[in-house]
Amino acid sequence: MESVRFIVGVILPYVALVVFLFGMIWRIRMWKSLASPSMTLFPAPPDEAANTRNVIKEVVLFASLFKGDRLLWIIAWVFHGVLALIFIGHFRVFTNADAILSACGMSEDSIQAMSSGAGGAAGIVILIMVILFVVRRMTLQRAREVTGLADYGALLLIGLIVTTGNIMRFGGEHFDLTLTRDYFASLATFSNASAAEVLTNNTFLVHMLLGLLLLMLIPFSKILHLGGIFFTHQLIRKQ
């Protein structure tokens, strides 16, 4: 158990970060290096300003999907929206982001309430969305017939990460954020992270393991529509 804790809690974070960063940099540079002859699809923006507006609409509102498949748009947009909120919320886990919130005038109690309320709701909503994605894939013929193991695998991975996160939030034991902040601080300063108390929490360990696995998979899977979409969207929509 000690060795598992060490590998997952001390070695893997560094490995995952390096793999993720190098993976993303490599992939984006590789994409940029490939020739991209014009293949405009109309309606196309007449100038750069309109093009930028369209890109923002696509990335923030999922404009094409809204017209293509309304039901999928609802699930996907809520999922990604909540994911963005969770991503921002996690800064509280790594750092003392509360300082920024206090400076804006929030009391410690209201910060905690926001975290429990919004954070808790986010955890539930996103899990429902993941389940809906799975159900959609299994029941809608045009999705089911092209779905492979990797497609279900990605959803399973995300589902497990969310579930372990929810367990920590809603589980019986009180979960103390100072534990995680100490741990990440020790990782960042290359201090003795293996001594961090939070690593004795098995749910946390699994959450970390799966989360880091996801991080490493991003540059090498279809989840790289994070970033990729800027290229593929521009291929057809730029004049």
Add this chain to the structure above:
Amino acid sequence: MSDADTKDKVVNAIKAMKKGPRAMRMYMEMCAKCGTCASVCPVYFGKSEKRYNPAERTDVIRRIYRKHCTISGRLFGSLAGAEDFDPTTIEDWQKIFYECTGCRRCASYCPFGIDHSVITRKGRAILDQLGMTPDTMQQVVNISLKTGNTDGASAEAFKAAIDFLEEEMEEEHGVPIRIPVDVKGADYFYVPPSGDVLVNPEATMGLAKVFHVMGMADKWTMSSKCFDGANYGLFTGNDGDMKTDNKLYVEEAKDLEIKVMLMGECGHAYRIMKMMMEKTSWWGQLPFKIINCMEWTADHIKKGRLQFDKSKNPQPVTYHDPCNFGRSCGITEEPRVILKASCADFREMHPNRAENWCCGGGGGLSAMDDILEFRMEVSGKKKLEQVRDTGAKYVATACSNCKRHLGQLLEHHKTGVDLGGVHDMLSRSILIDGKAAERTDYV
């Protein structure tokens, strides 16, 4: 060719996708298999089966790409959606990649903007390299490369057809209306699809009448060598053929010392000339401009220079936006200006413009009568519904391939609906010396 040779060629062609273009490689990596493309594909609409799912069609190549070009594919094989190429399936490839019309509708709605027509063309390019382009398609390419046009007509046959059209127009209007041929130094060089001279000539007649009314009968010309903008190298995936075909026309334009290349009612011809050749500079700087005849005519209509007797086109008319004009070239308003000026009862299909549904004959499929059943029952199904919903008695469209396929579709399903081009409607109602054409029969 032995199975081993076939496999070698196919695998190497797919491995080369790693080096680009960007679209090719990213489409292999980015597809999330969400199924949105299938919900907007005319072929999948016609028959909702896995085989006709656009994401499945590109997966035919993607599986092999994964097997040979990705770490997970090499390590985990089928678990990672990777599969090696099976040479016994190559004949099926011949059907599969000619079951997509290349309409690009998928690209319009895919959340990532993936354009399956690119991969379809890659599949066809691989088949072409193996000498396995379907016969019906290869014949058109061969005729075109040999005679300069897809109808295989000689310069004499062309000139005879032009003479005939001039006779027709004189009969209609009582005055000579000219179609100049091979005139050096003319301002405008009209390049139609050959079908608009030999099969559905009212389009050419319509344009000739516009030049006549504008007093510009001596300002334009056609070419007895180059009278077919159609370019089937696009459809077979053969870049070499596509460029060879195209160069002939650019050289002729330079030889005739014209100022404006006036492309006719042919979607893919205009797309190749304007959005590919000119835009990406195949032959360097050009001494002439390129516009479409519908833009040119619509401009004159908007400036009030042409008059019409709409009662000559009393029947309800609708317009089918050819995919290449609507989605690939952005030409949607000009044909409508012409039709609304020429017709008493113009009706829209829904959706239309860049959101239109493919007629079902795109990507060169309309030339393939060996897949007539597929076109009549599967790929054309949605368009048939759309036409019926408008209650129109005439479908106007600006593409020779659409005309061929749609004509067959409307006849096969006994709709009683007529079909023709955009300038056709203009030809029937434009006023020359205050009168529209006198005619009792239209072929």
